[in-house]
Structure formats: structure tokens, C-alpha cells
Amino acid sequence: MISYKDLGLVNTKEMFEGAVKGGYAIPAYNFNNMEQLQAIVQACVETKSPVILQVSKGARNYANATLLRNMARGAVEYAKELGHEIPIALHLDHGSDFEICKACIDNGFSSVMIDGSHHSYDDNVALTKKVVEYAHKFDVTVEGELGVLAGIEDDVVAEKSTYTKPEEVEDFVSKTGVDSLAISIGTSHGANKFKPEQCTKNEDGILIPPPLRFDILEEIEKRLPGFPIVLHGASSVPVEYVNTINEYGGSLKDSVGIPEQQLRKAAGLAVCKINIDSDGRLAMTAAVRKVFADEPGEFDPRKYLGPARDQLKEMYMRKNRDVLGSADRG
Numbered sequence: 015m016i017s018y019k020d021l022g023l024v025n026t027k028e029m030f031e032g033a034v035k036g037g038y039a040i041p042a043y044n045f046n047n048m049e050q051l052q053a054i055v056q057a058c059v060e061t062k063s064p065v066i067l068q069v070s071k072g073a074r075n076y077a078n079a080t081l082l083r084n085m086a087r088g089a090v091e092y093a094k095e096l097g098h099e100i101p102i103a104l105h106l107d108h109g110s111d112f113e114i115c116k117a118c119i120d121n122g123f124s125s126v127m128i129d130g131s132h133h134s135y136d137d138n139v140a141l142t143k144k145v146v147e148y149a150h151k152f153d154v155t156v157e158g159e160l161g162v163l164a165g166i167e168d169d170v171v172a173e174k175s176t177y178t179k180p181e182e183v184e185d186f187v188s189k190t191g192v193d194s195l196a197i198s199i200g201t202s203h204g205a206n207k208f209k210p211e212q213c214t215k216n217e218d219g220i221l222i223p224p225p226l227r228f229d230i231l232e233e234i235e236k237r238l239p240g241f242p243i244v245l246h247g248a249s250s251v252p253v254e255y256v257n258t259i260n261e262y263g264g265s266l267k268d269s270v271g272i273p274e275q276q277l278r279k280a281a282g283l284a285v286c287k288i289n290i291d292s293d294g295r296l297a298m299t300a301a302v303r304k305v306f307a308d309e310p311g312e313f314d315p316r317k318y319l320g321p322a323r324d325q326l327k328e329m330y331m332r333k334n335r336d337v338l339g340s341a342d343r344g
């Protein structure tokens with residue numbers, strides 16, 4: 015058993031207490047490699063923001079779970095070395111069953127998500143409760159999910175979203191004992207969150223998506239006052255990255271994300287954790303494609319991964335300051 019406490023990590027309890035009181039959201043940034051982790055730590059230290067390092071099942075398969083854990087331990091040391099100690103949590107993203115949650119809890123994670131949203135309500139309750147009972151023995155926090163996001167969640171693909179039913183949330187939270195709850199109010203995973211026909215176009219031809227269902231969020235907040243709510247699928251899909259990718263040989267079509275002012279509004283309400291992965295992928299890919307196009311003779315990975323890391327860091331700093339409001343809260 016490796017406790018996250020021995021790695022210098024923290025669970026999400028105090029982070030969320032601060033976020034609820036302060037009207038901001040904690041960034042949950044996914045990472046799979048060193049450059050992404052460097053960008054996250056540098057950005058969060060420079061903006062003095064708490065941060066949740068998020069690891070998916072795909073990331074564990076890609077990078078190796080032991081390496082990822084030790085990278086998170088390294089992130090704690092690196093943040094100190096950069097001159098500011100920030101709270102850092104290591105969180106399993108979209109845990110699909112009890113076994114993967116247990117493996118993470120036993121191996122240094124401070125927080126896990128059990129995503130039972132694709133099961134029946136009763137099965138979701140039973141599975142989530144089982145994970146909570148195990149996790150809480152070790153002071154590990156647990157995120158559950160109610161409602162289904164359209165798009166891809168690791169290897170689970172949902173054709174259509176199902177909004178969270180506010181009338182279920184109190185029962186779910188009290189029966190399971192979860193520490194936070196992911197909900198579905200119109201966000202989805204990936205860089206194509208809406209079909210073009212669901213959007214309107216502004217004068218520059220940019221697709222404007224339908225607004226998030228703030229009425230559902232507000233109803234949930236009424237029923238669970240002060241309880242931390244999580245928003246998945248919260249990338250904004252910045253048009254400048256999409257344009258750069260397409261200008262330098264990429265082919266992203268009809269990409270559309272969640273407008274940043276809507277995320278800011280959600281962070282001021284009950285949303286305490288905002289998950290961002292796709293925007294980081296876009297920022298890195300845009301930078302790498304530009305280097306490859308501008309300097310076709312370049313073959314030193316540091317010369318394209320370095321600029322990708324720097325662009326990623328800049329994006330995270332801006333998100334912390336202007337979107338999530340987590341800057342100066344760490």
C-alpha cells in the first residue's frame with residue numbers, strides 16, 4: 015500500500031471547500047507525459063493555483079501507472095523547487111469499475127472517480143458506495159457521476175447525452191457518500207461537442223453552441239447547497255489552435271467547445287472542478303505542427319515538444335486566471 019500522503023499529495027476536500035466559499039473552480043488537467051506535467055506544474059505554481067492532476071485509464075496504459083505516480087510525486091517536489099508550494103491532488107479520471115479504483119487508491123492516488131453513469135441508477139449507487147467505503151478508509155476522496163455526457167469517455171461511447179435529473183441527486187449523494195458529483199448539463203468530451211446543426215454562426219462564421227443548462231445546475235445547487243459539483247467535457251476548443259492546426263496540414267472539421275464565459279459562470283455557481291483535456295491536446299498539436307512546417311529539417315524532439323509545452327503552459331495560466339478563477343487560491 016502506497017499512501018498519497020507519503021508522496022506529498024492531498025485529497026480534494028480542502029480544495030473544494032475553498033472553491034465553494036470562493037466561487038471558483040479547481041482545474042483538473044489530464045496528463046500522459048512529462049511535457050504536459052511540466053506545463054501544468056509551471057502554470058499552476060506561477061498563478062498560485064491548486065491543481066488536480068488527472069490520469070485516465072488510457073493514460074495508465076500509455077505511460078505506465080508506476081511512472082505516472084512517481085511523476086506526480088516529482089510534481090510536488092518540482093513545485094517546491096519553483097518556489098511555491100501548491101496543493102496537488104492525483105485523481106483517477108473515469109474509473110470504470112471497483113478494481114481500477116482500488117488499484118489507484120492502493121498506489122498513491124488521493125482521489126478517484128467512479129463513473130457508474132452508464133449503469134442503471136441502482137447499480138450506479140451500489141458501485142459508487144462500494145468505492146466510497148473502500149476509499150474513505152484511506153482518506154481518499156471520491157467523485158461519482160449522474161447523467162450521461164455525449165461523446166467518448168475512455169472506451170465508453172454514448173450517442174446521446176442524458177441530462178442529470180435534479181430529483182436524483184440528494185438520494186444519490188446520501189446513499190453513496192461521494193465527496194463530489196459530476197453532472198451532465200450540456201458539455202461533452204472531445205473537440206466536436208455539438209453538431210453544426212445544433213449551433214448558430216456568428217458574423218465571422220464561427221459556430222456558437224447552445225448554452226449550458228444552467229437551470230439544471232441551479233436546481234442541483236438548491237437541493238445540495240455547498241456540495242462540490244464537477245463539470246467534465248469543459249474544453250473551449252479555442253479557434254486559434256484549430257486554425258493553426260488546419261493551416262499547417264491538419265484537418266479538424268466543425269470543432270466546437272464550451273464558451274469560456276459559460277465556464278466562468280458555472281465556476282461562480284456550484285461547479286468546483288472543471289475537467290480540461292482536449293484544449294491541451296489542441297494547444298500542443300498546433301505548436302508541434304507549426305514547428306514541423308516552419309523547420310522541416312528539425313528532428314530533435316525538444317525543439318518541437320518544448321514549444322508545445324510552452325504554449326500549453328500559457329493556456330493553463332490564462333484558464334486559471336480568467337476562466338476558472340483559481341489563480342492566487344493555492
Ligand code: G3H
Nearest residue numbers: 070072073167168203291
Ligand atoms: O474524459 C476523457 C479524457 O479526456 C481522457 O481521455 O481516455 O483518451 O486519455 P483518454
Ligand code: 13P
Nearest residue numbers: 204246247248249291292
Ligand atoms: P474535454 O474533452 O472537454 O477536454 O473533457 C475532458 C474531461 O472531461 C476529462 O475527464
Ligand code: ZN
Nearest residue numbers: 203246247289
Ligand atoms: Zn470526463
